[in-house]
Amino acid sequence: MRQFVSFLALIVFLLTGNTHSRAQNIAYQNGNNGWDPDSLGNHRFVILLTADQFKVNRQVARVSIPWRRSDKDPGKKRIIVVSEKNNTLVQNILPLHINAEKGELLFEPLHGAGKYFVYYLPYKNEGRSNYPKGVYLKPVTTTGSWQSTASAATKPAMASVTAYQSIDAFNSFYPMSFIATAAETARLKSMAKNKAYIVFPEDRMFPIKMQDNIPYRWAQKGIQTSFSGKVDKGEWYSYQLGIWAQINLQKVQVQFSDLKSATGQLIRSSNMSCLNTDGTNYKAEPLTKQVDVPAGFIQPLWCMVQVPQNISAGVYNGTATITVAGQAATTIRIQLQVSNNTATEGGIGQPEKQTRLHWLNSTLAQENTVIAPYTPLQVTDTTISLLGRKLLIAKDGFPAQVQSFFTPEMTSIGKEAYNLLAEPMHFHFTAGKQKINWQQQGLQFTNRQPGTVSWHATSTAPNLNMQVNGSLEFDGFLNYQVKLTALEDITLSDINFHIPVAPQHAKYVMGLGLKGGNRPDSVLWKWDVANKNQDGAWLGDVNIGLQFSLRDEHYVRPLNTNFYLQKPLLLPTSWGNSNKGGIDIFKKGSSVLVNAYSGERNMKKGEVLYYNFTLLLTPFHPLNTQQQWADRYYHRYKEIDTIKAAGATVVNIHHANAINPWINYPFIEWKKMKAYIDEAHQKGLKVKIYNTVRELSNKAYETFPLRSLGHEIYSPGKGGGFSWLQEHVKDDYIAAWFVPEIKDAAIINSGMSRWHNYYVEGMNWLTQKVGIDGIYLDDVAFDRTTMKRIKRVLTQNNKPGIIDLHSANQYNKSDGFNNSANLYMEHFPYINRLWFGEYFDYEKNNPDFYLTEVSGIPFGLMGEMLEGGGNPWRGMIYGITNRLPWSANADPRPIWKVWDDFGIQQTDMIGYWSPNCPVKTNNDKVLATVYKKNGTALISIASWAAEDTEVQLQINWEALGINAANAVIEAPAVANFQPARTFTPGDKIPVQKNKGWLLVLKNK
Structure with missing residues (x-):
């Protein structure tokens, strides 16, 4: 949160010193980048030594600094004293009493009376510059004759504290990260009369940051039973209720009354919600969260109010009641003063006021409408037709045949059908050496829509029941939920799922530990989710193939891009079977067989297992060679005339520049971005911006509201990283990409969450308000549901909606040994161009690797090369070059x-x-x-x-x-x-x- 207004106002309040110092008035100031934070840290106190005091003792001065620190172990961090005169470092200092509330020290007043600066969180960055490890400097002990003099001083010169300064407003601890003292905290508790919890209403401009310390601001205000805010008509307004738990609390909730004016007009309670307890998830499903608060901790509840546009200005009164399981409720009086002004677009143009929090519950673009160039699904008997492909379904609900009509050249859809399967996909269940025979109860279609067709089938055996629910979407995505129920206790020697592929169409493979390329004679693979992001593979030829992924009902998308090991796959209970399961691919009879097995297991009567899996039928669409030849990318922020003169037609605006400075948060400098895009459009160029979900800049206005949601938006982790994160976010996060030049420090997202709803709304706003022509994705941490929504908002109203996807080589330990193309294939139906190749070796890899992992051609895509500019001769046989001006050696x-x-x-x-x-x-x-x-x-x-x-x-x-x-x-x-x-x-x-x-x- 950026406390510009309140911070720059230099609000002064009284802080008490110790017995050696008088009461001091301290101003809270913006340091305006007046020193080097990389050597001195981000925070300092200004102290004043008067001439009168200097006369008392010319060798030893003493100061007591009421710094109210929230960092751990303040006594283990260095203190630096600098004289304002000539900016001279004071070598001789002697800390006396250092704790969280205050610091007392002696120092040598080198230049007599005047100002001195006390820096108290100096650090150094170690490790890789883009993934720094911020380490706080350890104390330095002063030795020698001055220490003896200082220790013996009975009457040191007493300096006073005049101001706290942070390197800039963004780094300030004021006002929400200065802690209340133990005495102040005790006084608040006594005022609460032994209540189980205390509620602190707080303004939206002061997000609650600390979990385990009361902010001094609350100690000043005392316990409040009411809250008042000012709001415009039509505005999305928010405020906080800080719950300070005195005991362990369970099931904390908020209930809202209507807000009523003197004339009887209402802001209804149905217009109000609590972000922390209720909402809508990324699948458009209702979300209810249980909020529990451990004793001693503070839980912010962000309350949102949608103020109607058609009400009259005036004062509206009501209540917010906090309920806790087994405890008395607490009611806070709420008063909103509605102005005569009407907020534009609900106020979302001012996100610093937290007006976009409702985006987290958005359902925008969730309808599964068909997206160009795809065509509506058509069902004839048990055959479903989609763009360039057909799916034939057997009575047991599984694919009987997959057909492709894409020509081998991949530039068109022909009339000749290519059959992928040598025989239908099927399960084998064995008990001992006896194969279990199933009776199919018939296939029933349950939904026939242009975008989705669904069906259900039931199969029965003497001791087992299998319920199959399948669905096919217009782009070629198949989702299977296979529910296996034991009707009696049974011992199974194995459960196998077979995908028999016609050998002529099983030419290439990618996944399961294999780089994309020619299929080996056999593949023997076992589950190892702790180390490998592998649960399936792609098998096929250029114009026909499929990807399969094995999952169960507990599947959670793992982290990727350097962070897989911190949130890996969950081993499927069914397929994995305590690591007994695996996948073999080998030639058998007239097919190349994919045999997914789960091994021996016992099932008790009534026990249920889910053998779920997904399929992607490739290719997705024909090659768009016209777009490949016409769209020539310039991947750098540069003057429009320079880019146009270079012959490029599309500009990719990365992050860390003047118009898009903050990674994955392109909302702060949007006016500059719009001006740039307007000029580009006038001169015939398109502009796309870097914006993805994987990590989020610490400059995001919503950082602390998102943190209040626990691990929903941000992944748990060990903390660390750049100093701002350690000083403000504290712990329990993963530090991500860092830009040293502008000190942009990102935090890793947790995976699938309501942040995807915000992301979709943000992309819609950028398309409509700023005029972007698309996005550049640098790896992604969302699934195909979000990708479809993004494509819809980017292409609405005939916008071009160009999406290109970049990925570094994911086949390494940190990424779980996956392939970029295999990892992101579910997004390929909506991608316009690939830019795979960072850390790829274009000299040593074979043509089959280029074809499957670089070119995108077997999926209907085309791409560009990256690492070192690629190999231009080899690239041209796939119709690809590299990208301006990425490599000086490969124009x-x-x-x-x-x-x-x-x-x-x-x-x-x-x-x-x-x-x-x-x-x-x-x-x-x-x-x-x-x-x-x-x-x-x-x-x-x-x-x-x-x-x-x-x-x-x-x-x-x-x-x-x-x-x-x-x-x-x-x-x-x-x-x-x-x-x-x-x-x-x-x-x-x-x-x-x-x-x-x-x-x-x-x-x-």
Whole structure:
């Protein structure tokens, strides 16, 4: 919370010193960045030594500082004294009494009378600059003759405290992080007359920060039984009720009355809610939270009021009643003074007033309407048709067949059906060596909507019942809930789920510890959720395939991007079976079989297990090559004219710059952002911004309201990190990305939560109010439900809604050894472009890795390269370059010029993976992709040969519509790529190791 107004007002109040000091008036001031916080810390007290006092003792001065600290172990942290004169460090200091309430010390007054500064939380940052470990300096003991002099001083010069200063307003402890003294706290308790809890109403501009200390502000005010606030008509207003527990409290709730004016007008209680106890989750389901408060702790309750627009100005009175299980209720009188002004958009343009807290309960864009380019689902008998695919359902409710109509080139949808399955998916249950036979009770469709089709099937066996609920969404997402109930005690030797895939369509695999690429002969995998973010894989070919993920009813999305180990997957009770389960993939008969097994187990009568799983039917849509050729990205905040002159058409605004400074909180400098976007639109450019859910800037106005929700929004953790987090958030969080230049310190989000509702509302506001054309996602921590909502708000009213997704290599210990493409595949239906490749090796990885993990082509996407600019020769056979101006060594503009000179936007892309590719080489380590149009072709060749080689082109002249007798092959000059050169058909073309050519094939 940023206390600008109250902080800068320099409110003065009386603090009592010890017996050696008189009462002191202390001003609370903004230090205006007047010192170096990285060497001195963020906080200091200004002390004054008068000439009269200096005459008393010229060698030893004494000061008592009533600093009211909330940090732990203040005696174990260094104190630094600096003389204002020449900013000189005072070497000789001797702490006497250091505790949370005050600090008494002796120091040598180097420059006599005047101002001295006492810094009391100096720190240093250790470790990686973007993930710092803030370490507070330990005390330094003064030794030598001065210490003897100081220790013997019976009448030191007494300095007085005049002001507290923080490095800036944002770092201030005033007013909510200065603690009440033990005596003040005891006095409050005595005033409460042994109540089980005390309620402190508090204004929205002073978020409650401390959990285990009463703020001095409350000690000043005493116990209040009423609250008054000022509000505009139509405003989303909020206030706090701080519950200070004297004993353990359970089931804390708030009940609101209507607020009534003197004329009888009402602000109804139905317009009021408590953020901490009730709301709506990210799935649009009602959310009720039990609030318990341990003895000695403080729990803020954030109360929200939606003030109607059509009421009259005036004073409205009512109550908020706090109830606690087994304790007497407490009623607080609430008075709102409604002005004659009407808040614009409910006041959400002023988020510093906490006017956006209701966004946390938003249901915006939850309807499952079909999103372009997808088409409504169609049901014919037991077949469901969707864009480019069909799903045939068997009587037991499981997929009998998956068909794809995408052409091998992936640029269109054809009429030929490709069948994925060698036989229907099915379960095998065995007891001993005996296979259990099931009787199917029939398939019943329960919902037929354009966006979702659902069905139910029941199967029975002598001792078991299996209820299958399946649903298919318009993008190809299948969700299965498989409920297995034991009708009698039974011992099962194994439960197996089989996905039999036609071998010709099981060419590639990704997941289960395998990098994306050619499928090995066998895969043997076991559950290891403590270390591996693995619960499924993708198996398929370019134009047909599926991803499967095995889950149960307790599935919770884990953390990702360096933090998997701090919140890993939950081992499914069913599939995992105490780590007895696993997955094998191998050739069996006429199929490549995915065998998911769970091992031996006993089930008691009435016991229930859920063998849930999800499927994604790939590809999702045809390649949009036109967008790939037309949208040329510039990934940096720069002047619009500079970007336009570079030939880019889309600007990606990262964070940590003038118009989007704070990570994943693009709401503070939105006016600057809008001005920039308006200029870009005038000059024909689109602008996308960095904004994702994974971590959240500490500059978010809602930081402490979100903290009041426990672990709902922020993940639990060990704390630490940058000094601001340690000093204000204290503990129980995970410190995330940090930008040293602007000191933006982020906190890790917990996963799926109501923050996703806020995120959707925020994206809607940015689209409508600021005019963004889309977003750049740098990894994500939300699921496909939120992604669909985001796509809806970004594309409403014919907005372009462009989304590109970046991911670093997730295959490492911190990320749980997952693959970026496998991890984020559920989002691919709504992504326009991939930017995978940070920490990828473009030189050593094979073509199958490029195809599956980098290009996006098997999923209907295209991408760009990243690490070191990528390999431009290899990239071009997938239609991808790198991104301006990311790598100085790999400028994509020379290739863009080839695109434009040739007219690539009018071509058909036919990749090397297609059996219809009209150009091949005589070396299977040198691949060719063709961009074909009107009797000419641009041929991209790239080498994976172990050394320099020569190749000859094998050309299907008829397919290209070119006369072989009159053909010429020209290599245009491309800077840093290739020299100009002319070949004739049949020539041997030299190809350097790891490189290639761009060749124009045409008639003379």
